[in-house]
Amino acid sequence: MDLTRVFSAADFAALAIFVVCWFAYEPLLKAIARGRGAINTDMTVLRLAWMRNMAVRENRFMDGQLLGHTLNSASFFASSNLILIAAAAGVLFGGEATFRSASSLIVLKTSSRLLFETQIALVVLALARGLLDFIWSIRQMNYCIAVIGAAPDTEDKARQQAYGEAAAQLMNPALSAFNAGVRGYYFALAAAAWLFGPIAFAVATLSAVALLLYRQRRSPAAKAVNTLRRLIEEP
Template sequence: MDWIALLALVVLWVGYTTFAYYKGKETPCLASVLALYRRDWMYRLLGRDNRIADASLLQSLRASVSFFASTSILIIAGLVTGIAASEEAVGVLSTIPFVTTNTRELWELKVLVMLVIFVYTFFEFTWSLRLYNFSCVLFGSAPLCQDINGHKTRQAVFATRSAHIMTLAANHFNYGLRAYYFAMATLAWFIHPGLFMGAAALVVFILYRREFHSKVLDALAVSERETHF
């Protein structure tokens, strides 16, 4: 049952990621709509010489990613400690009704799975942070507005490339957050594998609703249709 639950996690996680990637190309979703806003942002940036506000916005994005990357390191340290305290943890869990984690090997397997998940989140967040650092370089190299007036091609090239780098950074940040969601579902595995599979399925439902049918998506899509270039 535990191996089936672990396989279900992998199938649901990989399956939803693949589904969201291809469906996002066909229908509006948070990722695709925000990608258009980033391109519009880059066009606005080219229209002003004072770009302090743009730098502040980018810094706030980097700060969010940096926070989650640091948190992942702390969680990894805690999970390593949890493996070292296997006997004590199993002893505590064995006193709780309906808990199926009753052996040291099973406890260590489940903690190891969570450890792998958070190592993955760390790599996603750090790569996202590096991509935002690359965006800082692009901001610094952006041509002044008086230098590109009338050069529509140059404007389009810069705006498209800069927005693409920022979208890649946002996508990897999203992958890391998605892993956090599934890590929360994995906590249910310590109680019962059936509960774990139900929690993982619930995570997929929540992600789908938020990315493809949320109220914020409706608001962004309407605004994008009204104001997009």
Template sequence: MNSLFAIVHFLPLADWLALGLFFIAWVGYALVAKRWALSKGSLLAATNRIRRQWMIQVTYREVRVVDGVVVQNLSTSPSFFASTTILIIGGLLAVLGASDKASELVRELPFAARTTGLVFDFKLVLLAAIFVYAFFRFTWSMRLYTFGTLLVASAPSELMFEHEGMAAREAFADRAGRVVAIAAETFNDGLRAYYLAFAAVAWFFSSWAFMGATLGVVYILYQREFRSEVLEILREA
């Protein structure tokens, strides 16, 4: 009972509310965005439809070298972010090792919250955990793009597709297009973690700034995924 009481009072109530709002907003938005993508359509859903169209076109080409190169090149973005994320995690761990000096520096910033060293370390650990999650999503996206390249490279010849008919083309497009789509969705999860990491940085200033930044980031994500100008263009494709 005493340990539970100590955990509850480890952070002020406002900080617990901000932390709860952060995770509820992150998980809740991810679930709602996936559901709305099926009913209302989203940027990711629109590009997934185009990916399937692309894989249909693959079945009509005898030489698919360019298609394989394009799929492999798509993995360069998650590869870049994975490498960058490693550097960020290393930097956060270095700051965690010198948290006393870092916390003193933060206290000198205007409007920054005055907290204990333990709470400051907890905020750094939260940031590190977010980027660790992003790293795993980016690296998994890289592997999925590799699987997509294998599917394109192992596709039957155009003559075989012509012999088997449209059903075979549709089956291949569904299979290969879905793998590439999952790779893109996984990469999107990593990017979403990056966006929300900026909201977590606001926690160093105050719990109210943390809450405001969380809501602001979710609003930006919603606008870009469901209300962006490029989405209207892709819907016409």
């Protein structure tokens, strides 16, 4: 099959932009942040301080409650993600009837069934990657609960600090995976924009990346987190 008859040059260009942005976003963010100034990197310092404080507390009930709240949030997002995947997969495997119903809508720009199925498959793929991130996040947060429960009852300050730092090394990847899962929604929405044409697809992808970078670096939340990090790091 000649794919150039199904996919236009604009489709290929927009898809290339999406793939590059999708896989290069996290390395790009780390390069731009340079260890400071982005929520994700600043939060690693705050979580390290949290785990250090956890290790010296006698009563760690609050720590378990806070982590349990985050675990519930990740479970909610994972469940919602699974429902969306099921819905999109239902459209993908709906056959000719689904394609005819979709192509009858004036706003959708899908010239063939293969193009339509590719567009929906990309949405499913973006959601599936996010679901895997949520699942890995949930598993790691369950490990973190055990870490909090196993915190040693000792007066040795060096041991307490070492335990807190080791706990942070487990918690930070868990929350990073959660962030990656949430980010999957942004790219799934951008992928869905392909249904409205390659130009809308490219614009939605670049807009999603711009919004993510703004919220990471320039949003009020990012500025507040950066201020809190400086306060923690002050001698």
